[in-house]
Amino acid sequence: MKIDKTYEGSFHIVGGDFSRAGEASTELKTIMLSVGIEDEVVRRVAIATFEAEMNIIIYTPAGILRYSISPGEIRIIAEDMGPGIEDIELAMQKGYSTAPDWVREMGWGAGMGLPNMKKNADIFRIDSVVGEGTTVEMIIKP
Amino acid sequence: MRLKEIIRLLDAVVITNSRDSEAEIEWACATDLMSDVLYYSRGNSVLITGLAKQQAIRTSDIADIKVVVFTRGKEPDRQTIELSQKKKITLLITPYSMFTACGKLYEEGLRCCPE
Numbered sequence: 001m002k003i004d005k006t007y008e009g010s011f012h013i014v015g016g017d018f019s020r021a022g023e024a025s026t027e028l029k030t031i032m033l034s035v036g037i038e039d040e041v042v043r044r045v046a047i048a049t050f051e052a053e054m055n056i057i058i059y060t061p062a063g064i065l066r067y068s069i070s071p072g073e074i075r076i077i078a079e080d081m082g083p084g085i086e087d088i089e090l091a092m093q094k095g096y097s098t099a100p101d102w103v104r105e106m107g108w109g110a111g112m113g114l115p116n117m118k119k120n121a122d123i124f125r126i127d128s129v130v131g132e133g134t135t136v137e138m139i140i141k142p
Numbered sequence: 143m144r145l146k147e148i149i150r151l152l153d154a155v156v157i158t159n160s161r162d163s164e165a166e167i168e169w170a171c172a173t174d175l176m177s178d179v180l181y182y183s184r185g186n187s188v189l190i191t192g193l194a195k196q197q198a199i200r201t202s203d204i205a206d207i208k209v210v211v212f213t214r215g216k217e218p219d220r221q222t223i224e225l226s227q228k229k230k231i232t233l234l235i236t237p238y239s240m241f242t243a244c245g246k247l248y249e250e251g252l253r254c255c256p257e
Contacts, residue, residue, distance in 0.1 A: 022200035029204065039185070043206055047180045050204045107193040107201070112177035119181065 002036045007069040013053055015061040015082070018106060024065050025050035035069060041142045045074050048120040048138050051113040052078035058103050059083065060133070073122075076138045084130035092118070092126075143167055143252045145209060145232065148188060151246045152211060152236035157223055159232040167209055169255040172244050176201040183207060184255040190236075190243050194218045196225050203229040213240045 009031070011024035029046040037045075049065065056063035060082025068075040085091045092114050099109025118124040121138035128134040146163035149156060171183040172190040176197055179189060185206030191198050194216035202210050209232040212218060217235065218226075226233040236243050 018197075021197070022204065025204055026200070039206070043185060043204075046204045050201070051177065051180060106195065107174055107176040107191075107197045110175040110177045112175070112181050116177060116181045 003069065003071055006071075007031065007035055008067065010064055010066040011053075013056040013063045013065060013080075015057055015059070015063070015080075017057060021054060021057050022050055025053050028065075028067055031067075032069060032074070037069065037074070038142060041074070041140060044120040045076065045140050048117045048140065049076050049078075051116050052076065052136055052138070054108055055113050055134075056080045056082070058099060058108060063133075072141065074140045074142075076121075076136075076140075078136045078138075079133065080135075081133045084132055085126075085128040085134055086130055088126055088128060143247065143250065147250065148209065148211070148247065148252075149234060151250055152234065152238060152243055154211060154234035154236045157218070157233040157235060158226045160227070160230045161208065161232050165208070167252075170244070170247055170252050171207070171255050172240055179207070180205055182255055182257060187255055188247075188252075190240055190247075192216065192240055194222065196222045198222075199225045199229060199231055199233070202231055208232060209234065211236050211243065213238060213243055 032042045060080040063080030066077040094115045095111040097109045097111035103109040122141045123139040125137040145165045167188050169187040174193045187207050188209040189207045190211045192213050194212040211234045215237045
């Protein structure tokens with residue numbers, strides 16, 4: 001990574017708004033490419049962020065995606081005001097999903113979102129409180 | 143496999159293309175599940191899907207997929223076409239089913255994205 005300073009920012013995500021789904025992740029991808037992050041790292045961050053963004057849109061009324069691009073790592077924090085996850089271990093299993101049919105008709109809800117975030121992140125943390133919300137933190141190192 | 147070969151083998155209609163038809167596409171991914179695309183695909187691939195919606199283009203853009211094929215002649219709406227133009231993703235429509243489209247490309251040597 002050639003960058004010598006930290007770039008930070010955030011995106012507000014509105015739940016249920018499929019027409020704009022993916023715009024935040026796409027914008028973050030553009031920012032990463034413009035500051036000179038390698039393609040393969042950009043791809044990993046973009047995929048992990050996109051999954052987090054989709055989860056906010058599918059399951060919650062609203063959330064926020066924060067990013068910090070530093071010389072040694074890229075950190076993404078996705079925080080939502082959603083219903084929370086009752087059983088995180090179960091939700092982490094490939095193929096497990098609580099998505100409703102209308103979401104599946106849009107090509108989502110296959111139960112791969114959280115596993116995919118974990119796969120692409122070097123460090124993956126998830127914290128959830130039922131009735132309050134979920135916070136996902138991902139650190140990707142070049 | 144060259145893009146022009148994919149177009150020929152699939153009898154595809156080209157909806158948008160900003161790419162040289164000699165461009166080499168390395169792998170293929172066939173699914174209607176967008177998270178499967180994100181989980182299993184590689185960059186510089188062709189996505190074969192029945193999901194003729196904006197989501198397929200948005201997902202492909204995130205995953206660095208260069209070519210998207212909609213199966214069974216499914217025609218995308220205007221927003222989907224505009225997004226593919228904006229993101230410089232080649233968008234094709236094949237009359238074939240996903241199974242047949244995959245078979246035709248496999249037969250000529252194109253392979254699934256390795257895990």
